[in-house]
Amino acid sequence: MNGLLEVKNLCVGLKEQPSRLIVKHVDFTLRQGKALALVGESGSGKTMICKALMRLLNRKKFEVSGSIRYREVGLLTLKEKEMRSLCGSKMAMIVQHPMTAFNPTIKIGAQIIESIRAHRKIGKKEAYDIGIQALEQLNLPRCEQLMNSYCHTLSGGMLQRIMIAVALIHQPDILIADEATTALDVKNQSMVLEELDYLKKRGIALLLITHDLGVAAKLADDMVVMKSGEIIERGTVFELFASPREAYTKELLGARLMKGAGL
Ligand SMILES: Nc1ncnc2c1ncn2[C@@H]1O[C@H](COP(=O)(O)OP(=O)(O)OP(=O)(O)O)[C@@H](O)[C@H]1O
Numbered sequence: 001m002n003g004l005l006e007v008k009n010l011c012v013g014l015k016e017q018p019s020r021l022i023v024k025h026v027d028f029t030l031r032q033g034k035a036l037a038l039v040g041e042s043g044s045g046k047t048m049i050c051k052a053l054m055r056l057l058n059r060k061k062f063e064v065s066g067s068i069r070y071r072e073v074g075l076l077t078l079k080e081k082e083m084r085s086l087c088g089s090k091m092a093m094i095v096q097h098p099m100t101a102f103n104p105t106i107k108i109g110a111q112i113i114e115s116i117r118a119h120r121k122i123g124k125k126e127a128y129d130i131g132i133q134a135l136e137q138l139n140l141p142r143c144e145q146l147m148n149s150y151c152h153t154l155s156g157g158m159l160q161r162i163m164i165a166v167a168l169i170h171q172p173d174i175l176i177a178d179e180a181t182t183a184l185d186v187k188n189q190s191m192v193l194e195e196l197d198y199l200k201k202r203g204i205a206l207l208l209i210t211h212d213l214g215v216a217a218k219l220a221d222d223m224v225v226m227k228s229g230e231i232i233e234r235g236t237v238f239e240l241f242a243s244p245r246e247a248y249t250k251e252l253l254g255a256r257l258m259k260g261a262g263l
């Protein structure tokens with residue numbers, strides 16, 4: 001089966017230092033209804049990969065090469081306008097610090113309306129109603145009040161769930177979650193995990209970046225282990241938890257986590 005998103009030989013380097021690659025010849029495929037976990041120590045290049053996929057790296061500073069194909073469309077050569085319309089609609093990303101995704105000086109509702117209208121030619125009232133609906137779908141409380149709030153008055157968990165609601169408005173078929181549960185307390189973490197699991201069941205392809213191997217074990221089907229910008233091991237989550245080959249993977253997994261994941 002062909003994947004929704006196929007990444008081949010992806011490299012990211014600094015223009016100033018072409019000899020040192022940050023992401024080195026990375027290959028993976030995202031498939032419908034499946035989650036791929038990207039794990040590895042801090043600085044191993046996970047966020048760089050996400051940013052390269054969403055074209056968030058400054059092209060003056062970074063050199064991105066290889067191929068990223070979404071439904072047979074090459075994204076690295078896609079025009080800026082087409083890429084903008086794809087990102088935020090069919091390909092969405094949620095990040096660790098939702099606070100950074102919102103503008104502190106504008107009410108949440110106005111930002112949601114703006115993001116909806118960036119992809120659909122509709123009036124403000126209609127966009128507002130879609131926004132409310134999106135928040136309600138995630139079972140968020142008092143949605144009208146939320147629309148009327150500024151982000152600094154809301155908790156991290158609430159903002160994270162609002163960000164997911166916004167990411168889902170255009171019914172993406174790929175969702176990239178970069179440490180999306182790391183900053184949350186246990187209750188919000190489990191709510192977000194349930195939401196991600198539900199999306200997977202509805203057919204979304206999930207790229208899950210996480211330090212938490214318990215999260216990977218719960219949600220992911222396949223796992224890729226990164227070290228210093230390279231993929232050093234890959235397999236199904238079951239294979240990697242049951243019989244990791246590389247010492248580094250074994251170290252990441254650790255005896256305690258293996259037990260905690262129930263595998
Ligand atoms: N703005 C930048 N300029 C130059 N190099 C950078 C920049 N941002 C990141 N890097 C380099 O890219 C490497 C990979 O960073 P990246 O943020 O992708 O790591 P990560 O795996 O996401 O780590 P973490 O788990 O801490 O989020 C870093 O080690 C750093 O050397």
Ligand code: NI
Nearest residue numbers: 046047048178
């Ligand atoms: Ni990161």
